[in-house]
Amino acid sequence: MALSQLWFGLNRNVGAFLCIKPENCARNELAQQPVRHWHANIIKQDYRKVIDPKYNKGLGFTHEERQKLSVIGLLPCAYRTEAEQLYAANVNFNSQESNMGRYLYLRTLRSRQERLYYRFVSEYVEKVMPIIYTPTVGAVCQRFSSIYSSSMGLYVCKYDRGNMYHVLNNWPGKDIRAVCVTDGERVLGLGDLGAHGMGIAVGKLDLYTALGKIPPQYLMPVVLDVGTNNKMLLADPLYIGVREKRCTGKEYEDLVQEFMDGVVSSWGHETLIHFEDFATPNAFKFISKYQDNYCYFNDDIQGTAATGLAGFLAVERITKRPLNEHLILFVGAGSAALGIGKLVVKELMSRKMSAEEAMKNIYLMDSFGVVTKDRKDFILPDIEPFAKDMPPLTDLEQVVKELKPSILLGATGQGGIFTENVLRLMAQDQKQPAIFACSNPTSKAECTAEQAYNFTEGRALFASGSPFPPVLMDGKRLTPSQANNAFAFPGVALGAMCAKPHTIPDEVYLITARTLADYAVEEYPDSVILYPPVMDAANVAFKVGVAVAEYLFDTGLATKFPIPDDVCAFVSGYQYNTALEPALPVTWKYPEQPRISLPKDDTKECED
Numbered sequence: 001m002a003l004s005q006l007w008f009g010l011n012r013n014v015g016a017f018l019c020i021k022p023e024n025c026a027r028n029e030l031a032q033q034p035v036r037h038w039h040a041n042i043i044k045q046d047y048r049k050v051i052d053p054k055y056n057k058g059l060g061f062t063h064e065e066r067q068k069l070s071v072i073g074l075l076p077c078a079y080r081t082e083a084e085q086l087y088a089a090n091v092n093f094n095s096q097e098s099n100m101g102r103y104l105y106l107r108t109l110r111s112r113q114e115r116l117y118y119r120f121v122s123e124y125v126e127k128v129m130p131i132i133y134t135p136t137v138g139a140v141c142q143r144f145s146s147i148y149s150s151s152m153g154l155y156v157c158k159y160d161r162g163n164m165y166h167v168l169n170n171w172p173g174k175d176i177r178a179v180c181v182t183d184g185e186r187v188l189g190l191g192d193l194g195a196h197g198m199g200i201a202v203g204k205l206d207l208y209t210a211l212g213k214i215p216p217q218y219l220m221p222v223v224l225d226v227g228t229n230n231k232m233l234l235a236d237p238l239y240i241g242v243r244e245k246r247c248t249g250k251e252y253e254d255l256v257q258e259f260m261d262g263v264v265s266s267w268g269h270e271t272l273i274h275f276e277d278f279a280t281p282n283a284f285k286f287i288s289k290y291q292d293n294y295c296y297f298n299d300d301i302q303g304t305a306a307t308g309l310a311g312f313l314a315v316e317r318i319t320k321r322p323l324n325e326h327l328i329l330f331v332g333a334g335s336a337a338l339g340i341g342k343l344v345v346k347e348l349m350s351r352k353m354s355a356e357e358a359m360k361n362i363y364l365m366d367s368f369g370v371v372t373k374d375r376k377d378f379i380l381p382d383i384e385p386f387a388k389d390m391p392p393l394t395d396l397e398q399v400v401k402e403l404k405p406s407i408l409l410g411a412t413g414q415g416g417i418f419t420e421n422v423l424r425l426m427a428q429d430q431k432q433p434a435i436f437a438c439s440n441p442t443s444k445a446e447c448t449a450e451q452a453y454n455f456t457e458g459r460a461l462f463a464s465g466s467p468f469p470p471v472l473m474d475g476k477r478l479t480p481s482q483a484n485n486a487f488a489f490p491g492v493a494l495g496a497m498c499a500k501p502h503t504i505p506d507e508v509y510l511i512t513a514r515t516l517a518d519y520a521v522e523e524y525p526d527s528v529i530l531y532p533p534v535m536d537a538a539n540v541a542f543k544v545g546v547a548v549a550e551y552l553f554d555t556g557l558a559t560k561f562p563i564p565d566d567v568c569a570f571v572s573g574y575q576y577n578t579a580l581e582p583a584l585p586v587t588w589k590y591p592e593q594p595r596i597s598l599p600k601d602d603t604k605e606c607e608d
């Protein structure tokens with residue numbers, strides 16, 4: 001291993017450092033001894049541990065550790081405590097001039113010192129999440145080929161058909177317990193980004209660890225590269241993916257099936273398979289195909305459903321009006337909106353309502369207008385039950401004027417469609433109009449927080465998919481909530497990975513929604529917030545993880561055996577600790593063995 005590589009791995013040093021303190025010379029003196037070669041071999045092993053981002057502590061190696069590892073001189077003399085390392089990371093992060101710079105700095109930190117990275121993300125989640133996740137991750141995905149410097153995840157392309165097991169097992173991690181896979185066809189609200197979808201798979205799994213505290217070595221981000229229909233990418237000389245139009249139909253579905261089987265045969269049936277940012281018709285198709293037979297979930301439909309329902313439960317609590325008495329208008333009838341709509345129906349049915357009663361006050365609107373019964377064919381079969389018997393209405397303003405919704409949720413990927421007039425109409429008819437602008441990234445939000453508050457005299461209960469800063473109005477600080485599936489998927493994943501089910505039923509998303517809604521009530525009883533603040537997202541993930549695991553154990557769906565007596569302690573024990581560990585950790589200790597005194601030498605002298 002080249003010395004330069006070592007320095008690079010340790011802390012991006014630019015040379016060797018000679019410290020003249022005599023006690024620090026011990027290792028070098030030792031190196032002159034005859035045992036040198038034997039020792040060098042041991043040290044080589046240690047070196048590997050040191051340059052591995054999992055173990056590397058940079059300036060956090062104590063001087064004793066540096067001596068043991070023979071890295072004295074490869075680091076400057078200073079030792080930094082954890083707090084000092086975090087402070088240094090923060091200084092570096094803040095000194096970047098753009099969010100893209102901050103993202104790239106964090107990737108470098110991640111590739112050098114994994115624990116410090118996750119510690120930093122957890123500690124500064126409010127300012128870091130918008131960088132590693134929406135909105136900056138959207139810009140990263142758009143420019144992925146031009147900023148490409150390392151793979152970050154596994155790329156499985158359509159030409160790997162027949163060799164899936166081989167490709168999956170090229171991944172260096174051997175104990176994979178969750179996979180986040182995308183085919184990049186609908187990345188946030190940015191459309192088809194092909195192999196650039198890796199950015200979002202990496203971002204989601206980063207939140208598994210930052211929020212769910214799931215150990216990163218169990219996680220694998222994957223892009224299924226089946227081509228792209230994005231003309232700009234196809235013409236980009238730097239494009240990193242398959243430069244062909246998307247494959248579809250049987251060829252596509254067979255590849256996805258081979259992927260599912262490859263994961264199961266590589267790491268077992270309990271491996272969590274998280275589908276992200278597939279185009280909506282495929283997303284629904286794969287839920288019906290895989291939900292009952294794999295440890296599988298679709299985040300855009302099911303994770304978003306849990307988050308959306310939790311927001312509606314908060315509206316119900318704040319307005320003191322039962323959910324079924326609210327008129328809900330979904331603008332958008334795709335993965336996000338339809339997923340939420342279906343879960344709201346399940347929630348209302350659990351309150352002893354029929355499906356028809358539950359759907360009575362739920363309206364869907366897509367780019368053709370309100371979904372009505374006279375539609376010839378429905379893009380998705382799941383839309384049809386929501387269709388209403390009414391004359392067609394296509395203009396959003398008109399729809400709001402006529403239906404007078406109390407809850408308006410946008411998931412269209414169309415920035416700004418909640419216009420001033422739409423928002424004013426909402427405020428005209430409702431005391432506390434609930435407005436959810438769920439589309440990501442920020443540029444695609446249906447309205448900004450400022451617009452929502454300004455055009456409703458500050459009365460809106462507002463949440464958005466990407467974060468907005470607080471708004472000052474008449475001396476009052478109005479803080480918007482973030483309605484993002486990041487409040488659901490890390491906890492669902494944590495619970496599922498602990499309990500290891502072979503299937504994740506819809507009840508899990510009801511439980512997730514209720515746990516998230518209860519959290520806000522318990523922690524902020526007097527507040528009118530729709531969701532807890534993002535700085536609480538790790539606590540939410542833990543609560544959701546425990547609730548999901550408990551449900552899976554109680555219903556016999558868990559395959560983890562034996563069933564733990566204390567699920568809370570069990571889930572907590574599974575979690576990742578971001579504290580910097582010793583370089584050469586003592587994993588377990590042996591007790592001192594009782595000593596038996598040696599018998600006296602009673603050998604008789606030889607007679608002959």
Ligand SMILES: NC(=O)C1=CN([C@@H]2O[C@H](COP(=O)(O)OP(=O)(O)OC[C@H]3O[C@@H](n4cnc5c(N)ncnc54)[C@H](O)[C@@H]3O)[C@@H](O)[C@H]2O)C=CC1
Pocket residue numbers: 186187188189190279280300304307331332333334335336337365366367368369411412413414417438439440441444464465466483484485486
């Ligand atoms: N906040 C969150 O946690 C999540 C947010 N999203 C965001 O939601 C957006 C939509 O995602 P999907 O549902 O997967 O997309 P999709 O493509 O499945 O659905 C979009 C829907 O919007 C409709 N639409 C488009 N323009 C419209 C208009 N002018 N008026 C009315 N309807 C219109 C389309 O007909 C379609 O029904 C994206 O921006 C995505 O980032 C998605 C998942 C989770």
Ligand SMILES: CC(=O)C(=O)O
Pocket residue numbers: 134187188189277299300439440465484485486
């Ligand atoms: C948040 C998310 O999953 C999306 O916008 O697609």
Ligand SMILES: [Mg+2]
Pocket residue numbers: 188276277299300
């Ligand atoms: Mg998504």
